[in-house]
Amino acid sequence: MxxxxxxxxxxxxxxxxxxxxxxxxxxxxxxxxxxxxxxxxxxxxxxxxxxxxxxxxxxxxxxxxxxxxxxxxxxxxxxxxxxxxxxxxxxxxxxxxxKPDHVFALFDAHITQLKSEGRAGTADSYQCAANALLAYHARKTPLSWSDITPQWLKGFEQWMLTKGRSITSVGIYLRSLRTIYNQAIEDGVADRDAYPFTKRRYQIPTGRNVKKALTLSDIEKIYHYPAESMSAEDRARDLWLFSYLCNGMNPKDMARLTYQQISGGHIRFVRAKTERTKREVKSIAVAITDDVQRIIDKWGKKPVRHSSYVFGILTPGITAEREMALIKQFVKTINKYIRQIAEVVKIDKDVTTYTARHSFSTVLKRSGAPIEFISESLGHQDIRTTESYLDSFEDDVKRQYANVLTGFKNSK
Structure with missing residues (x-):
């Protein structure tokens, strides 16, 4: 016991x-x-x-x-x-x-701990935050907890914006700092009474992302794009469509996908992003359509083995750092070719792997699918997270409903 x-x-x-x-x-x-x-x-x-x-x-x-x-x-x-x-x-x-007693020392300790747990992606995110904070601090003396005041945080926010960074990046970095600050309070090296991250002192900004979803007609252009068979462009187009068709599957989850997760006409997986949470995490079930099966048959590694990675992006036994590097390269390659395709077919948006996930949720919304179904399909724990993914309706749909307001004209 x-x-x-x-x-x-x-x-x-x-x-x-x-x-x-x-x-x-x-x-x-x-x-x-x-x-x-x-x-x-x-x-x-x-x-x-x-x-x-x-x-x-x-x-x-x-x-x-x-x-x-x-x-x-x-x-x-x-x-x-x-x-x-x-x-x-x-x-x-x-x-x-x-525990260390100043900001960057505790950042380093936390990053080391994350790496030891195999969480290379999260460690990399904290390292980016630490680098930005260190560049803003720009002093030879360590950054102490008493330095982190509401005025200091506002200064960092403005400094980031003048450097051309987005408000979303500011929020990500400062949420990492807030986690470290909470750790310092727990360890007794920071004063809880001086805690700056409150509604009355300083609120971390939340940026609303520019909508990334494509219209169904744009997706049709990508689907029918005549790439040279078995070329790098052909593979990138198909794997982007695979993400779109498979509930907006994240590239990391695509890379980790094994044949044992495919059975009974479905793909079942748990998002890598949520597998470490303490909450009970439900697996996501994706119905295997003809197009999904075609992409697996075309690009899946052979011979088929139960435990093999489907798309051969990863190899068994690699370190978390190597896994992260391979996934980054995979995303970079997909984005390179899908952007080229989007330019050729005249899609006036920056199309990336992230666009596939947003497009999946938004197309379902436009079709009338319940938000609860979309939320479950994306693997979200909170419907509010799903709502932030959903794009606005297409202009022609807005025009259709606007015409309803004066529908009496048609009746004459």
């Missing part, structure tokens, strides 16, 4: 500010011990933290901070050969003492 980790909202003694402490509770063989988290909340705040999808910044960040406490405890428990409370306490406290 393994020890379990959860939280206890200790209402036995109220603090002067009207809050109660939240404690980490470890249970093993019906014995329980409690450990401080230095987080105190009101009854209302605790109820909100316990909900699955909080919306308020403070509640969401507090929930993330509590998750970091439980993650550390679970990591310690997992690495214990035999559980005992004394050994748990020694190692749990030791992890906290060993």
């Amino acid at each position: 393994s020890a379990t980790v959860n939280f206890y909202f200790d209402t036995r003694k109220q603090k002067k500010d009207g809050t109660y402490p939240v404690k980490l509770r470890i249970t093993y063989q019906r014995q329980q011990r409690y450990y401080p988290t230095e987080i105190s909340l009101t009854d209302v705040q605790w109820d909100k933290v316990c909900k699955p999808k909080p919306r308020e910044d403070f509640i969401r960040d507090t929930k993330a901070l509590l998750d970091s406490f439980s993650n550390r405890a679970e990591r310690v428990i997992k690495n214990l050969p035999v559980f005992s409370f004394d050994e748990f306490e020694n190692r749990y406290a030791g992890e906290s003492r060993a």
